[in-house]
Amino acid sequence: MTRLVLLSGWGCDARIWQPLTDRWPDGIEVSAPDWPGYGTRPALAKPACLEALAEAMAPALPADAVWVGWSLGGLLAASLLERVPTAPRGLLLLGAGPRFCHPEGISREALADFRRAFARAPAAVLAHFRRWQLDGEPAPREAHRRLQALLGDGPAPDRATLAAGLGWLAELDATAALAAPPCPVYCLAGERDPLLAQAAVADADRILEHAGHCPMLSRPGDLAAALATLARRCAAGAGRAPADEPTRQESPI
Structure with a gap:
């Protein structure tokens, strides 16, 4: 059994992962805890x-799990x-x-x-961001309807927690931690992610075609299939080799 812990990003609580619920292959156990200040969890x-x-x-x-960090959740996990x-x-x-800011992606000035x-x-601004991050999806309006259905009736994230998250996006730099990580690390990216620089997309270990920042x-x-495959590699102790090339996840679209 391979355990995954799914960690959400700025402005979205753990319900963002619900579309994956029935998609996991056998042998995968999943939990999706909220960060403090999200969902019903106190700030x-x-x-x-x-x-x-x-x-x-x-x-x-838990130490016996593979952490999956999406967007700010990935930066925090690192x-x-x-x-x-x-x-x-x-x-x-x-x-x-x-790092979140990049000269070819979201600049420090823009943030x-x-x-x-x-x-x-x-x-x-939160509502605007939730819509804007969907620009790279093949059907942004449909993706927004799905997002609204998941998050629209729930409790809003704590305002101070959101502000702290924006501060982390501006300040956190996990370069040193990821240069010599204590565990295998893999990167996944949507081919059309509007929040990532194209260089970062190109360097990802798995590229999801016809997807943006919210492939869930x-x-x-x-x-789910891509995460399960890489999680099993992590559980087997396999890290990315320097010569590894990004793998594209083909889409029937």
Whole structure:
């Protein structure tokens, strides 16, 4: 049995993973804990403290599991590798890298503008972001309807937690942690991810064609299969070799 822990990104709680529920192959066990401040989970007293986050998440991040971090969830998972007592069996980064801002992707200036807009109108900016991140999906409007159906009636994320998340996107750099990781690490990316630089997409270990930043909404079956394959490689202790080339996940579309 291979265990996966699914970690969501900025502005979305664990319900974002529900489209994958019936898509997992045999032998895969999945949990999807919320970060503090999301869903019904109380926010941290100090939402921007990584040590407090590591302590709060420790029971949900077992060492015998492979962590799957999507977007900010991937950046946080990589940052927590150095803050947990025992490393996981592997880390899969989905739509994420060692840093969020990139000269060819989302610039520091653009993120600073976004943070200022969030400070003025958090609910409107969150709604805008949820729609904008779907631009790379083959049917963005349909993907947005699915996202609304999943998240629309639930509790909104804690505002201070969201603000802390934007701070992490601006400041966190997991380059050192990922240069010599304590476990196998693989990267997955949607071919049309609007939040990633094309260089980061090209360097991913698995590229999902006809998908953007949210393949759990547009290609849940293919995403589940890709995650399961890489998780089993992690569980077997297989890390990415320097000469490995990215693999494209073909789509029938």
